[in-house]
Amino acid sequence: MSKQEQIQATALRLFVADGFHGTPTAKIAAQAGVANGTLFYHYKTKEDLVVALYNKIQDEQAANVQAIVNKDDFVSIKFRNIFIYSVNWALNNRDKFYYIQQFKFSPHLSQISPQTQQQHTVGYFAVIDEGIRKKLLKQQPVSLIISMFNGHVYGIYQYLIANDFEPAEKEKIINDGYEMLWDMVKYM
Amino acid sequence: MSKQEQIQATALRLFVADGFHGTPTAKIAAQAGVANGTLFYHYKTKEDLVVALYNKIQDEQAANVQAIVNKDDFVSIKFRNIFIYSVNWALNNRDKFYYIQQFKFSPHLSQISPQTQQQHTVGYFAVIDEGIRKKLLKQQPVSLIISMFNGHVYGIYQYLIANDFEPAEKEKIINDGYEMLWDMVKYM
DNA sequence: ATATTTATAGACCAACCAGTCTATAATGCC
């Protein structure tokens, strides 16, 4: 890992553990094994670091969703895959998932233009839009379905981390969760 | 409003606008029209204030849900009423709703015992538990249904504030949102 | 009336921390 990556990884861990405020830049630098000046060489301000971290995670996430979207599957399969992937990603990257939420409920969010924010959902959008047009999904606005989709991922995630399940149980819950989501959004 | 209430109201507004860190206690005191010492008389520390505010909102919210639960209605009606109420409450008290989320994704949450956290959902729990037992709701764990319920409220809320609807449209969306939630959780 | 408790005020300070500054080291380029 380059020094910059070390800074990012350490910042992510500390921001999640202690909050933006609770994490001095000096502590990030120290735990990343770099000097104070190095941190400010790579990021002009602390805020820059906070925002860069957010964008990095969102871009990474958007790219993975895009990969699913680009596959040559039926829409319904894509829809399901995105859901399953999203839940698993959240479970396997709790820090990142938490960081995104934390960021979204902070004044830092105002640093991200609405356009950029929308770009992070472009993969979802395409699939859901297609689903609605092909009358596989309810005739509701795409952004409403996306909101519900996200709310649902969030709900299942909360439930799974609040308890401690075996892998098999966990998988069943995710599948059941998907079936419930599908009951909710499918065209009838 | 007593001085203490002025402090609370001002703190809520400023914390939501500028974050916990971005809000000095001196600013809260000044804008509340009280002296610095007064703030620290009522709250031993800044953290105390942050936590007290959270508990106050949650208690208020829990009491209102409880009022719905205590009504002599069918379970399905109660379930619906709680949903409609929750969404409307969030819309009419955006600061409070945002504050709760902000708090939940902050290190301050660790100040709240799991027991206390659970207590805030006791109203929901009773209704959903009854719904499951009477086979009106799917045979899934109560806490999973609660998670999904909350996720759904959150999703609808996000959608409604991201756009600017007429009251009539808004009501329709909430109702449609409820129907979708019901499709998801109803026993079949 | 007097004593005690509660509430308010505002000056003050010690600690902390984001960001600066200067000095090198490494890397790439001609």
Place this chain on the structure above:
DNA sequence: GGCATTATAGACTGGTTGGTCTATAAATAT
């Protein structure tokens, strides 16, 4: 080899801020 750029280091500081302290005023009890 020398020149420029990039990367790293770490000491230093000025402004900020949570919390303390002391002094009163208001309310309550005896």
